[in-house]
Amino acid sequence: MPPILPDFSHSVKLKYVKLGYQYLVNHILYLLLVPVMVGVSIEVLRMGPDEILSLWKSLQFDLVQILCSCFLIIFIATVYFMSKPRTIYLVDYACFKPPATCRVPFSTFMEHARIVLKDKPKSVEFQMRILERSGLGEETCLPPAIHYIPPMPTMASARGEAELVIFSAMDSLFQKTCLKPKDIDFLIVNCSLFSPTPSLSAMVINKYKLRSNTKSFNLSGMGCSAGLISIDLARDLLQVHPNSNAVVVSTEIITPNCYQGNERAMLLPNCLFRMGGAAILLSNRRCELRRAKYRLVHVVRTHKGTDDKAYRCVFQEEDREGKVGISLSKDLMVIAGEALKSNITTIGPLVLPASEQLLFLATLIGRKIFNPKWKPYIPDFKQAFEHFCIHAGGRAVVDELQNNLQLSAEHVEASRMTLHRFGNTSSSSLWYELGYIEAQGRMRKGDRVWQIAFGSGFKCNSAVWKCNKSIKAPTDGPWADCIDRYPVHIPEVVKL
Numbered sequence: 001m002p003p004i005l006p007d008f009s010h011s012v013k014l015k016y017v018k019l020g021y022q023y024l025v026n027h028i029l030y031l032l033l034v035p036v037m038v039g040v041s042i043e044v045l046r047m048g049p050d051e052i053l054s055l056w057k058s059l060q061f062d063l064v065q066i067l068c069s070c071f072l073i074i075f076i077a078t079v080y081f082m083s084k085p086r087t088i089y090l091v092d093y094a095c096f097k098p099p100a101t102c103r104v105p106f107s108t109f110m111e112h113a114r115i116v117l118k119d120k121p122k123s124v125e126f127q128m129r130i131l132e133r134s135g136l137g138e139e140t141c142l143p144p145a146i147h148y149i150p151p152m153p154t155m156a157s158a159r160g161e162a163e164l165v166i167f168s169a170m171d172s173l174f175q176k177t178c179l180k181p182k183d184i185d186f187l188i189v190n191c192s193l194f195s196p197t198p199s200l201s202a203m204v205i206n207k208y209k210l211r212s213n214t215k216s217f218n219l220s221g222m223g224c225s226a227g228l229i230s231i232d233l234a235r236d237l238l239q240v241h242p243n244s245n246a247v248v249v250s251t252e253i254i255t256p257n258c259y260q261g262n263e264r265a266m267l268l269p270n271c272l273f274r275m276g277g278a279a280i281l282l283s284n285r286r287c288e289l290r291r292a293k294y295r296l297v298h299v300v301r302t303h304k305g306t307d308d309k310a311y312r313c314v315f316q317e318e319d320r321e322g323k324v325g326i327s328l329s330k331d332l333m334v335i336a337g338e339a340l341k342s343n344i345t346t347i348g349p350l351v352l353p354a355s356e357q358l359l360f361l362a363t364l365i366g367r368k369i370f371n372p373k374w375k376p377y378i379p380d381f382k383q384a385f386e387h388f389c390i391h392a393g394g395r396a397v398v399d400e401l402q403n404n405l406q407l408s409a410e411h412v413e414a415s416r417m418t419l420h421r422f423g424n425t426s427s428s429s430l431w432y433e434l435g436y437i438e439a440q441g442r443m444r445k446g447d448r449v450w451q452i453a454f455g456s457g458f459k460c461n462s463a464v465w466k467c468n469k470s471i472k473a474p475t476d477g478p479w480a481d482c483i484d485r486y487p488v489h490i491p492e493v494v495k496l
Contacts, residue, residue: 024355026353026354026355028354085239086238086239086242086284087284087289087295087296088234088235088238088239088282088283088284088295088296089282089283089284089285089288089289089292089294089295089296089468090280090281090282090292090293090294090295090296090465091177091179091281091282091283091288091291091292091293092173092176092177092281092291092292092293093173093278093279093280093281093293093431093434093435094169094170094172094173094175094176094278094279094477095169095172095276095277095278095428095431095432095435095477095478096165096166096168096169096172096251096275096276096277096278096428096478097168097477097478098141098274098275098276098422099141101144102141102142102143102144102147102275103138103139103140103141104140104141104142104146104147104274105138105139106131106138106494106496107496109127109131109271110124110127110128110131110496112147112149113127113128115149116149116150116151116260117260120262122262123261123262123264123267126264126267127267127270127271128496130267130268130271130272131271131494131496132493132494132495132496133395133492133493133494134271134272134394134395134419135394135395135398135416135419135420135490136271136272136274136419136420136423137420137421137488137490139421139482140274140421140422140423141274141275141422141423142254142274142275143157143160143161143164143253143254143255143275144157144160144161145157145158145160145161145255145258146254146255146258150260151258151260153255153256153257153258154255155196155256157255158194158196158253158255158256159196159203160255161253161254161255161275162191162194162200162203162251162253163203163207165251165253165275165276165277166189166200166203166204166249166251166277166279167204167207168277169249169251169277169278169279170204170207170208170247170249170279172279172476172477173247173279173280173281176476177281179245179247179281181208181209181210182210182211183245184210184211184214184245184246184247185214185215185241185244185245185246186214186215186216186217186234186237186238186241186244186245186246186247187201187204187205187210187214187215187216187217187246187247187249188201188216188217188219188230188233188234188246188247188248188249189201189204189216189217189218189219189230189248189249189251190218190219190220190222190226190227190229190230190248190249190250190251190427191218191219191220191226191251191252191253192220192221192222192223192224192226192252192426192427192455192456193220193221193252193253193256193257194220194252194253194255194256194257195218195220195221199216199218200218200249201216201217201218202216202218204216204249215237217230217233219233221456222455222456222459223426223427223454223455223456223459224252224391224393224424224426224427224429224453224454224455224456225391225427225453225454225455225456225459225460225461226250226426226427226455227248227250227278227427227428227430227431227453228299228301228427228430228451228453228461228462228463229301229455229459229461230248230250230427231248231280231282231296231299231463232299232301232461232463234246234248234282235282235296235299238282238283238284239284241284242284243284243285244283244284244285245281245282245283245285246281246282246283247279247280247281247282248279248280248282249277249278249279249280250277250278250280250426250427250428250431251276251277251278251426251427251428252273252276252277252425252426252427252428254273254274254275257269257273258270272393272394272423272424273423273424273425273426274422274423274424274425275425276422276423276425276426276428276429276432277425277428278428278431278432280431282296289468292468293467293468293469293471294449294465294466294467294468295465295466295468296463296464296465297351297448297464297465297466298347298350298351298462298463298464299461299462299463299464300343300346300347300350300461300462300463301459301461302339302342302343302346302459302460302461303339303458303459337400337404338458339454339458339459339460340401340404340452340454340460342460343452343460343461343462344379347462347464348360348379350464351381351384351385351448351450351464352379352381352383352384353383353384355383356379356380356383356384357379359377359379360377360379362377363376363377364376364377378404378405378406380406381405381407381450382406382407382408382411384448384450385448385449385450385464386444386447386448386449387411387414387437387442387443387447387448387449387450388405388407388411388412388414388415388449388450388452389414389415389430389433389434389437389449389450389451389452390402390412390415390433390452391415391429391430391452391453391454392415392416392418392419392422392423392424392425392429392432392433393424393429393454394419394424395416395419397454398412398415398416398419401452413436413487414433414434414436414437415429415433416487416490417436417486417487417488418432418433418436420488420490421478421479421482421486422478427453427455430451430453432478432479433451434449434451435474435477435478435479436479436483436486437449438471438473438474439473439474439477439479439480439483440473440483440486441472441473443467443470443471444467444470444471445467445468445469445470446466446467447466447467448464448465448466448467449464449465449466449467450462450463450464451463451464451465
């Protein structure tokens with residue numbers, strides 16, 4: 001038998017070669033500039049005072065030339081600073097913590113399913129199999145109307161859930177930031193599946209008596225990625241309105257979307273979606289620099305797929321019996337993967353170091369010219385980010401992104417623990433994940449965070465934040481009373 005060759009891809013020496021390559025390419029300018037500076041300094045030291053004075057006189061500068069040069073420098077500096085985008089700060093945020101009375105253990109969920117769907121045993125069995133493999137824990141919560149037997153998904157109940165979630169998050173934000181309602185210049189509320197009249201943004205304005213000239217926006221129908229769409233909208237508004245504050249509220253109202261039929265694609269959301277919401281304060285005021293937690297670096301939005309398959313990946317519809325629910329297509333992960341690739345292609349050049357970009361470019365050229373069967377190079381995004389917040393849409397979503405981006409278990413820990421403790425809270429899940437990282441005391445000054453969200457349409461949106469200061473573990477918030485128990489081991493299957 002031929003001798004077995006060692007696995008060079010996991011060689012320790014190869015690891016150090018790659019580290020040396022990354023350091024060389026990423027610091028090439030400094031490595032070239034230092035010898036030049038040293039050479040110039042040595043040459044200047046060799047020259048005497050008379051030689052330096054004669055060199056200065058030989059340049060023959062006069063007063064007019066000096067004034068013109070100063071004017072040109074001032075003009076260029078003015079144009080640069082005037083055209084430079086305003087810095088957007090994330091001052092602070094607050095996540096809704098559901099009351100203990102809304103908790104839904106597995107036993108309660110399955111007992112209600114057996115009673116409500118007593119004539120549909122296959123639907124009950126399907127939900128049990130999904131719940132066993134979902135990655136959810138025993139402390140996730142559903143709104144009060146879903147606890148009734150049978151559930152009461154009325155408009156009044158849905159409005160009650162919205163008031164509970166949104167007002168609780170807003171009150172916490174006001175308390176943490178000492179923000180006054182009159183200081184809010186822009187209000188953006190996103191909720192995908194519940195869009196009543198009057199709108200949710202109007203409900204907030206009426207509750208807190210915001211100014212009459214406060215500009216409000218109500219976004220719906222954009223799925224779990226709507227939170228970062230709202231951040232992007234707030235950024236655009238703050239870029240053109242100086243000295244302003246924007247509050248973004250991200251939530252999903254579960255009450256009107258409780259499905260009681262027999263369609264499996266529409267039963268799946270019953271097992272995954274749970275109560276949740278977050279309120280975020282963004283500002284472009286320079287005075288917020290000292291207390292702001294993060295600075296917004298990039299927001300990238302990509303929309304993949306215009307065919308019917310992509311359109312119906314996440315869709316609210318009626319089944320044959322006329323019952324309304326959310327449908328999750330089996331093509332969801334395929335379309336999500338395509339959207340992720342588009343987003344990575346866009347954000348990669350903005351955040352990746354030169355070493356990773358060169359390797360990616362070399363592999364791309366090699367595939368085009370030499371051999372199309374070459375394995376494509378996946379950039380190491382761990383070189384660009386210290387923390388990852390992947391939308392906790394389900395265990396399959398987190399697993400797929402962990403494999404595609406070659407992340408470690410620690411990098412996706414925040415997503416898995418958020419899914420376990422709070423379930424899929426839709427557009428607000430990214431903020432529970434960021435709260436988890438802070439509660440673990442892992443956020444340090446200068447750390448970069450990549451938030452990745454998926455939503456209907458099909459969209460993949462991402463935001464990049466940079467930490468302004470080292471953040472101490474908060475004593476309040478949704479993780480305060482349970483962070484000492486996390487991380488926990490999540491088995492592949494929980495037998496019910």
